[in-house]
Amino acid sequence: MGDIExxxxxxxxxxxxxxxxxxxRWSKLSEKFWRVPSEIKDRRYTxxxxxxxxxxxxxxxxxxxxxxxxxxxLGGFAxxxxxxxxxxxxxx
Numbered sequence: 349m350g351d352i353e354x355x356x357x358x359x360x361x362x363x364x365x366x367x368x369x370x371x372x373r374w375s376k377l378s379e380k381f382w383r384v385p386s387e388i389k390d391r392r393y394t395x396x397x398x399x400x401x402x403x404x405x406x407x408x409x410x411x412x413x414x415x416x417x418x419x420x421x422l423g424g425f426a427x428x429x430x431x432x433x434x435x436x437x438x439x440x
Contacts, residue, residue, distance in 0.1 A: 383421050396409065
């Protein structure tokens with residue numbers, strides 16, 4: 349029975365370790381993937397639509413190949429040619 353108990357303890361440790369890995373990864377992602385207010389999104393998207401690198405048929409940027417309708421909502425991302433910066437995330 350001792351082997352089964354030690355296997356269970358090892359499994360529990362691995363599971364806890366995997367949860368911590370997930371938490372760490374989510375923390376890194378959440379630094380970039382948060383929504384900006386619509387005023388900032390609109391300002392960013394307007395700058396994109398006026399840019400020479402904007403592909404209107406797909407609403408993509410030819411520099412980063414991102415879908416700008418989505419990227420302009422995400423606060424932690426910046427324009428690859430510095431037309432608009434990443435925003436600082438303020439915790440609520």
